Amino acid sequence: MAAKDDLGRAGEARAARYLETIGCTIVDRNWRCRDGELDLVATTPTSLLIVEVKTRRGAGYGHPLEAIDPVKQTRLWRLGMAWIAAHRDVVQGRRLQFAAIGLTGPDPATAVLDFVPDLELR
Numbered sequence: 001m002a003a004k005d006d007l008g009r010a011g012e013a014r015a016a017r018y019l020e021t022i023g024c025t026i027v028d029r030n031w032r033c034r035d036g037e038l039d040l041v042a043t044t045p046t047s048l049l050i051v052e053v054k055t056r057r058g059a060g061y062g063h064p065l066e067a068i069d070p071v072k073q074t075r076l077w078r079l080g081m082a083w084i085a086a087h088r089d090v091v092q093g094r095r096l097q098f099a100a101i102g103l104t105g106p107d108p109a110t111a112v113l114d115f116v117p118d119l120e121l122r
Helices: 003-021 070-086
Strands: 025-033 036-043 047-056 095-104 112-116
Touching (some): 003 036, 003 047, 047 070, 070 095
Antiparallel strands (some): 095 112
Protein backbone atom coordinates (compact mmCIF):
# COMPACT_ATOMS: atom_id res chain seq x y z
CA MET A 1 0.00 0.00 0.00
CA ALA A 2 1.30 3.49 -0.85
CA ALA A 3 2.35 5.85 1.93
CA LYS A 4 -0.48 8.27 1.04
CA ASP A 5 -2.99 5.44 1.40
CA ASP A 6 -1.58 4.58 4.84
CA LEU A 7 -1.81 8.26 5.79
CA GLY A 8 -5.43 8.44 4.62
CA ARG A 9 -6.46 5.29 6.50
CA ALA A 10 -4.77 6.51 9.68
CA GLY A 11 -6.54 9.85 9.28
CA GLU A 12 -9.90 8.12 8.86
CA ALA A 13 -9.27 6.05 11.99
CA ARG A 14 -8.45 9.20 13.98
CA ALA A 15 -11.53 10.94 12.59
CA ALA A 16 -13.74 8.00 13.61
CA ARG A 17 -12.32 8.05 17.14
CA TYR A 18 -12.96 11.80 17.34
CA LEU A 19 -16.57 11.40 16.22
CA GLU A 20 -17.10 8.72 18.86
CA THR A 21 -15.75 11.05 21.57
CA ILE A 22 -18.39 13.65 20.66
CA GLY A 23 -21.22 11.13 20.88
CA CYS A 24 -21.48 9.76 17.34
CA THR A 25 -21.81 6.10 16.45
CA ILE A 26 -19.88 4.99 13.38
CA VAL A 27 -22.23 2.89 11.26
CA ASP A 28 -20.10 2.52 8.12
CA ARG A 29 -16.50 3.01 6.96
CA ASN A 30 -15.20 3.14 3.42
CA TRP A 31 -18.61 2.29 1.97
CA ARG A 32 -18.35 1.73 -1.77
CA CYS A 33 -20.75 1.70 -4.67
CA ARG A 34 -20.28 2.17 -8.39
CA ASP A 35 -20.12 5.96 -7.98
CA GLY A 36 -17.29 6.01 -5.42
CA GLU A 37 -16.63 5.72 -1.71
CA LEU A 38 -17.82 7.39 1.48
CA ASP A 39 -15.16 7.68 4.17
CA LEU A 40 -17.39 7.57 7.26
CA VAL A 41 -21.08 7.42 8.02
CA ALA A 42 -22.09 8.20 11.60
CA THR A 43 -25.26 8.72 13.58
CA THR A 44 -26.44 10.63 16.59
CA PRO A 45 -29.94 10.18 18.01
CA THR A 46 -31.15 12.96 15.67
CA SER A 47 -28.70 13.05 12.74
CA LEU A 48 -27.13 10.97 10.01
CA LEU A 49 -23.66 12.31 9.16
CA ILE A 50 -21.95 11.65 5.85
CA VAL A 51 -18.33 12.50 6.70
CA GLU A 52 -15.52 13.27 4.25
CA VAL A 53 -12.03 12.97 5.75
CA LYS A 54 -9.00 14.68 4.24
CA THR A 55 -5.52 14.16 5.68
CA ARG A 56 -2.35 15.99 4.66
CA ARG A 57 1.15 15.97 6.07
CA GLY A 58 1.36 19.75 5.84
CA ALA A 59 -0.30 22.83 4.39
CA GLY A 60 2.01 23.10 1.36
CA TYR A 61 -0.91 22.34 -0.95
CA GLY A 62 -3.45 24.25 1.13
CA HIS A 63 -5.69 23.18 3.97
CA PRO A 64 -7.08 19.65 3.52
CA LEU A 65 -10.67 20.90 3.58
CA GLU A 66 -9.97 23.05 0.52
CA ALA A 67 -9.92 19.82 -1.48
CA ILE A 68 -13.68 19.45 -0.97
CA ASP A 69 -14.51 21.46 -4.07
CA PRO A 70 -17.89 21.66 -5.85
CA VAL A 71 -17.14 18.50 -7.87
CA LYS A 72 -16.36 16.56 -4.69
CA GLN A 73 -19.45 18.00 -3.01
CA THR A 74 -21.66 16.80 -5.87
CA ARG A 75 -20.13 13.34 -5.58
CA LEU A 76 -20.71 13.35 -1.78
CA TRP A 77 -24.37 14.18 -2.35
CA ARG A 78 -24.79 11.34 -4.87
CA LEU A 79 -22.97 8.87 -2.62
CA GLY A 80 -24.98 9.97 0.41
CA MET A 81 -28.24 9.39 -1.46
CA ALA A 82 -27.01 5.95 -2.59
CA TRP A 83 -26.06 5.05 0.99
CA ILE A 84 -29.47 6.15 2.25
CA ALA A 85 -31.23 4.08 -0.42
CA ALA A 86 -29.27 1.02 0.72
CA HIS A 87 -29.75 1.63 4.47
CA ARG A 88 -33.23 3.09 4.97
CA ASP A 89 -33.58 1.47 8.40
CA VAL A 90 -30.71 3.58 9.81
CA VAL A 91 -32.07 6.86 8.45
CA GLN A 92 -35.53 6.86 10.04
CA GLY A 93 -36.20 10.04 12.01
CA ARG A 94 -32.70 11.47 11.48
CA ARG A 95 -31.71 14.72 9.80
CA LEU A 96 -29.14 14.34 7.02
CA GLN A 97 -25.91 16.25 7.57
CA PHE A 98 -22.76 16.38 5.50
CA ALA A 99 -19.63 16.90 7.58
CA ALA A 100 -15.89 17.12 7.00
CA ILE A 101 -12.78 16.47 9.03
CA GLY A 102 -9.41 17.82 7.95
CA LEU A 103 -6.20 16.58 9.55
CA THR A 104 -2.94 18.45 9.05
CA GLY A 105 0.37 17.11 10.31
CA PRO A 106 3.00 14.46 9.67
CA ASP A 107 1.36 11.97 12.05
CA PRO A 108 -2.44 11.63 12.01
CA ALA A 109 -2.37 10.64 15.69
CA THR A 110 -1.15 14.12 16.64
CA ALA A 111 -2.26 16.16 13.62
CA VAL A 112 -4.39 19.27 13.98
CA LEU A 113 -8.00 18.18 13.55
CA ASP A 114 -10.57 20.57 12.08
CA PHE A 115 -14.22 19.49 12.17
CA VAL A 116 -16.96 21.07 10.09
CA PRO A 117 -20.13 19.45 11.46
CA ASP A 118 -22.55 20.95 8.94
CA LEU A 119 -20.85 21.22 5.58
CA GLU A 120 -22.96 23.31 3.21
CA LEU A 121 -22.89 21.73 -0.22
CA ARG A 122 -22.90 24.15 -3.13
